[in-house]
Every structure is written in structure tokens, then in C-alpha cells.
Amino acid sequence: MLENQTDEFDLISQEAKFFEDMIVGSNSEMRKVLQSIAKLSKTDINVLIVGENGTGKELVAKAIHKNSPRKDQTFITFDCDSIEPKLMESELFGHVKGAFPEALIDKKGLFEEADQSTLFIKEISNLSNELQGKVLRAIEFNEFRPIGVSKINKADVRVVCSTKKNLEKMVSNNTFRSDLYYRICLTTIFVPTLRQRTEDIPVLAKFLLERSSKKLGKKVSKITNKAMGHLLSYPYPGNIRELEHIITQALLNAEGSTILVEHLPEKVREHSESYDHQLQDAFFNEIDLNNGFKELRKMFERQLIGLYIKEADGNITRAAEQAGIERESFHRILKRLKFPKSRSKRSDQ
16 A cells, blocks of 8 residues: 655754764764764874674774874775785785785785875774784884885874774683784774664665665655654664665665655565554554654654563563663663653563
8 A cells, every 4th residue: 555655754853963974863872973083083093993784883984084184195994804814914014026926016015005094904803813913013113014025114004993893802712912902992982783873764864865866866855754664663783784775775666756665675664564563553643743853753762662662571671682772771762761660670570
């Protein structure tokens, strides 16, 4: 059944802030990220960015660089997930012709290319123990040695690293060097998952819709209430990257200027349908578009959190796990939404 195409969700939030490539909404944790970017951009210390895949860790690193004294130099990225282990040292530090069978020409390493600039090392946890030691020396003394060269080279490089893993646990398990860990985590930025910042989904969806529409040459600028309801209830294991993929798919399926429920990928529709429409029926029966974005968002969050608690039979710990939110964060949401205390007492029964 087609929904009313004039029944559109207001995607404009006055609280939304745009930080060049990165969108930061009203979520308190993302505000902390923005504040950290502003503060750390003025320094030259090493930064560790922690978060799940798709949360925007590289955008954070780029924002730090673009607002730093090194901004006029090229931002250099080294992705440990995409380079073969045997080639990592060559990629980072370079080599001379004949240093090993595959070394057919001289190669400049990324540390040398990043001289006077910023080197972003993605998923640093994947470095071998031996290479960790060489990276540590490069960070600590600004010096390195290309493969096949006896002379030590110098380079003034600011290093920003990221990881989705628990490096502290890896240190305790002796799978990551403690000296490198304490060198790269002089300050740490934790990027929240999209599940932890659902209030930002409407403004993120608007931005991604506008950007994808321009790329694909389509004039789609609206998302209906019910389609937005599906987007708000989906858990996004792939975070913002997955939201972008979902918006692009819906955009390709859309025939007019509006994205409807049937334009969304099947996995998004099926997830919402698994609740038997309890949540969306309750939400959309109550909404008044004159209430404004904040009230609509709060109303939807109350319905969603209430359903998680109901399905967990009142067990807050289990409800938080099902929602993909840390227990402490879940309790803060309950407090912000002013849930009756009687609904949240059975936290660990």
C-alpha cells in the first residue's frame, strides 16, 4: 500500500552542525568529538581514534589535519587492512631498487611523503610486532630507514592512528607493544556508533540524500514519515557507511521526488516488520507535525526504548544489549526520556 507522498518527515534540525566533510548532529558524544577536533587541531600531539567500522574515524582524522598548521600539506593515509603484511614496511618506509626481489625501482615511503604533514594509520592493531617497533622509532625520534639503506632518514610527521579493536586488551595479551600504545594514545577520541546517536539519523539522511542525488543526477529530496520511521529503527551494524548505502539504494529505486518505504532495501523493511508494526503504529498515531523535530524524535525514542524493555521482560541490561547500546548509556537515555523508575528497576534480574 502506497503511503501519502505529502506526508514528509522534517529533515531540517537547527542543532545540526556541518564540519566540512563530517556532519555532527545534536548527539552529546558527537559534540565531544567536535570539541576534541577543535582542541587537538591546535596541537601537534599524536591522536588515537577508536570506533567501529563505518563510524567516520577517517573523517575525524582529516578534520584534525585540515584545521592544523599542517593543513597546506597533503594528508597521507596508510590502511593496514588493505596492505599485505610483507609489503607494509616498504609502504611505510620505502626501499631502494634490488632490496628484495619485487623492488624493481626505488620507492619513497609514506613517512617520507608525509614530512611536514599528517600520516593517518588506519587499524594500527594489524601491524606486526617488529613493524610496531620501527613505527615507534619513527614517531618518537622522527627517523626511519628505508629497506636496503644503511643511512637513517629524518621526517617531521604528525601521526594519527585509528582502530576498532581494544588496544589495552591487546597490550595485556602481549599482542600490541605497550610502548607504542602509550606513544600513540596521548589523547583518544571515541567515535560513537550510529546506534548510539539515532537522533542524528534524520539530518545525516538529508545530507546523504542531497549528496547522492547530485552524484546520480536525480531530483529526490524528500523522505516520508514512515520511511524515516524504518530508518530510525534499523540497527546499522555498518554505521554511517551503511546508512549511505541504504540511502543510495532507495534513491535508485525512487521514481518521483520522494523516498517511500517500498524504496528502502529489503533488510531495512524486514527489520521494522519484525516488530509487527507495534512501534511505528504507536508512533505515527501520536505524532503531530506541528510539534517540531525535537518532540517527534523524543516520542519515537520513547516508543523504541519501551519496546526493547518490553521484549527484554524489564531487564535493562538485556534491553541495552539488544539495542546495541552500553548499559550506562542506556540508563542515561532512560533518564533523558524521563522513563518511570518502576520500568527500569529490574536491571539485572
